[in-house]
Amino acid sequence: MIELTGGKQPLTVSNPVIAAAGTVGFNSEYTRLIDMSKLGAMVTNPVTWKPRRAATGTRVVPLDSGILVHTGLPNDGAHRVFRANAAYWKMSPCPIIVHLAATSTDEIGKCAKVLDMRDGVAAIEIGLSDTATHRDVRLMIAAVLANTELPILVRLPLYSAPLLAAAAEEAGAGAIVVAAPPRGTARDPLTGQMIGGRVYGPWLKPLAIRAVGQIVSMVKIPVIGCGGIHNPDDAREFLAAGARAVQVDSVTWVRPDMTEIIARNLGGLELTRVAGALADEWHPGLGETAALRSQLIVSPPPIAPPTDLPR
Amino acid sequence: MIELTGGKQPLTVSNPVIAAAGTVGFNSEYTRLIDMSKLGAMVTNPVTWKPRRAATGTRVVPLDSGILVHTGLPNDGAHRVFRANAAYWKMSPCPIIVHLAATSTDEIGKCAKVLDMRDGVAAIEIGLSDTATHRDVRLMIAAVLANTELPILVRLPLYSAPLLAAAAEEAGAGAIVVAAPPRGTARDPLTGQMIGGRVYGPWLKPLAIRAVGQIVSMVKIPVIGCGGIHNPDDAREFLAAGARAVQVDSVTWVRPDMTEIIARNLGGLELTRVAGALADEWHPGLGETAALRSQLIVSPPPIAPPTDLPR
């Protein structure tokens, strides 16, 4: 087990791979494509105290090797979101971490209070605005701490993460998530307008890993790496840089199977790499297609199929 | 003509497309592949007062859609660099902007003083370290201003550019370049080591454009956009965001022709898009290859070949 947060009541997870806020929804959306029980946890989409409507206009701009998304953090407000998802959170195959957008100390405090009384919520992740200051970090964490005993993760913006990390630790965060996706501006090919939004892609990885490396030497609480992970090796690079765990983001949208593969790989559950099949799906001959055979010539099977298949 | 810098002696260029520092060398390296006279200017690789040796160990890590480079700013020191390149700078087909790395006020001041007396240098670009503060910005600019009448461009780090822009303007910068490539960390596939360095790729563009958009509303001096430009439309997005001109970076390495195409396009010199030939290379029948024909079916020739070809 991995202690994901410090503090009195640490959150422990069985796998270091977590689905990041904003990528897997509030509920069971991905259970149809991903075995969520293989993940260490899932972070919900952001929740605010008051309901928020979707942004108008363009909300997606395709980028070279990535995507810009501008949703406007739509959600039905804390009460309705918690009510609508309570049943699933209780029976979820992996721990649920609820992401609260740090709109104001008052509102985030109220959200935390409501969550504190709910079963099925393993922790709270605080999401800060890109312009958050030391003071914002301290006040938001204090507001949440005052209203819940739940472990608290704080997700810091990429650019300012090294500047804010120590403040988050001092204020009582149980773990730091490095980092939220940065914001960018790109031209919408359909309307010709310049659109601002969060940007995602594999290229986020070196930027986030650098920030992780800087921050692990500053704080004692666990650091959770996030940004641009697209395969198991990417995730391992974050661990090598000092992260305790990782959050997988936009790859889930474009290659949902990859999120499970990453979790299985880091959890030691990937046994039959050659055929690309799951351990419990493997049977003799599975890897014998022509396409797979041609790959084999380049790199021979690293290990023999296990005689004892884990469930 | 485009006024690239403010101030008494503005630097004017004939094309808004400039080759960025660190990408085209100190001298005529790319004249064999690019018609440099089509560019607005070229910025040299960084120069320091004292000679610097190349970094040891891994200096290049291929990334998804990009590259991490860690050179260690190697150069023979201001005196030798200036002497070795003086002849070319004087006869260069485009204005030369010399990039000075801001190692210390003393050293950068001495570099500026030597440059001030040289023919063939159109301007100085100051390169700041990633951790530069307001104070560093002010002191470095002051040190250069005290030693030269040359126009001064200041290239700001991506993450802190919006925070430092006003300070650069106040201190007397003639223009702001937004932004220097950010630093990242990635695993070298050959050695397995984690390597830190500058990162480049098309995905830099939305991040840099956002910073440009923020900064043009803060300062009155020209802003020059830089980061991830890989085709003419990318460059136009920077102009749409308020940039006066653009610097083209790593695409020059992987598609040198593209740098010229971008300059020609933004300079109104791209006339025969269909055959992909230069205006002065066009002749009847040039576009008649099978490959080109198949493209034509999708999008018919936008314009007829010009009857009067510009030189």
Next chain:
Amino acid sequence: MRLEVWRCTLGSMKDAQAIIERVRRMSAALQRLDIAVDSAQRSVAPGQHFLARLTESWDPYLREPWIPIRQQGNSLTIERPTGRNYQPGEVVHLLGPVGKPIPLRDSTRTLLLIAYDSTPASLLMLAEQALAARTSVTMVLVGAAQGYAMEALPPELEVLRGDDKGEWPEQRANFGWADQIVAVAPPPHDVTRYGRLLEAVRKVRVEIPQGYLIGLFQPPMPCGIGACQACMIRCQNGQSLACIDGPAMDLLDVALG
């Protein structure tokens, strides 16, 4: 409202591999691909589509929407622009079916289909199924949609043409005649187009019943599964996800303002 159909198609969503078996050029702008698909993806209904990925590279990053226009045995026919070359034998990752079937009312005997400025591909399966069920179907190609290859349309279909403003001579008659209307307009002008359509229909029909006037919403879909919230449609009464609740939306429910 055919809820049981929706449930069951939601349940069958999969990310599976398919193989391109045949590539036919239909016109200068269009080609059709016959693809052999996983059994779970065969039972796709009009309105549903797939998110396709053809490369292991991350550029392009997003999956592209592949709209089936016909289903036959193991294979689906997909319509694509001619920009890219597809090879028979090529393997493609398909995620789907995405979305719900277009809710055709049982009482519909006369069906009006309108394609604004886009290929009518997402209406073709519906048209063929309706024609096979002896429903009279009229298709109006409006604006840029007029360039669509006529040969690619079923011969039994009545085809009309509308101008760039979205009007055509038989418009009022059509609105009076149709038991149900299904329109497709591409983003970013979908809401504007549908707003004008609703206005125009209101001039002919005093009362528009629930489920009578359907618009298809096809914004870019990063996830296709209801998670990323990028495909939200603002409704009179909250918001809906195009990938889960759509693409077919009752235009009376949508905030067209």
Next chain:
Amino acid sequence: MRLEVWRCTLGSMKDAQAIIERVRRMSAALQRLDIAVDSAQRSVAPGQHFLARLTESWDPYLREPWIPIRQQGNSLTIERPTGRNYQPGEVVHLLGPVGKPIPLRDSTRTLLLIAYDSTPASLLMLAEQALAARTSVTMVLVGAAQGYAMEALPPELEVLRGDDKGEWPEQRANFGWADQIVAVAPPPHDVTRYGRLLEAVRKVRVEIPQGYLIGLFQPPMPCGIGACQACMIRCQNGQSLACIDGPAMDLLDVALG
């Protein structure tokens, strides 16, 4: 030092298109491509290579090094690992020739080539040209290089095998016999390998003349043209660029410490 040759090859650098004409599988790990190249790129000399780009996508981003092993008429033969499928007819962007020819001394009648842990591809053109000029050539395949397909080597070549430590039984004899030695070791272990080689040669030859012991440096090359400074080699006396001054470096000049 054949300066005029270098000048003229520097001058001929180009970014041009080439067409793959033939693809032959040589072994489980190797394939050879015959490519038709631009006339300016035909006159490539042993040691020079090209930077190739096969896709319009930005992933992969960097060009890959293509090392010619033979030149015949319009076409070059390139050796590549079997991981990727190449198609006859495929067009490839080639930038080059990159670097300078390996400076073979006029007096060389016996040539020792050593490939450490890598394909000897970058020595093959040199070997064939030297053999054609009636020079005796011995090639030592060291460490992982031992797996190289023997059938792919010219039959007149004497081939020896060295162990993972870089040693082989005939080593001392070879060093005494050779008029010149050219070695290739891939990064990141090139400097270490060459350092040990220099030491071993010193044990046999008291005095090593300038230009006698050559090592090829093949770090990743983003630009290949001397601009990015990523391919620098630390020398006794300053620094050199592998893409401009290399790949062949006199090991006496390089800082092997």
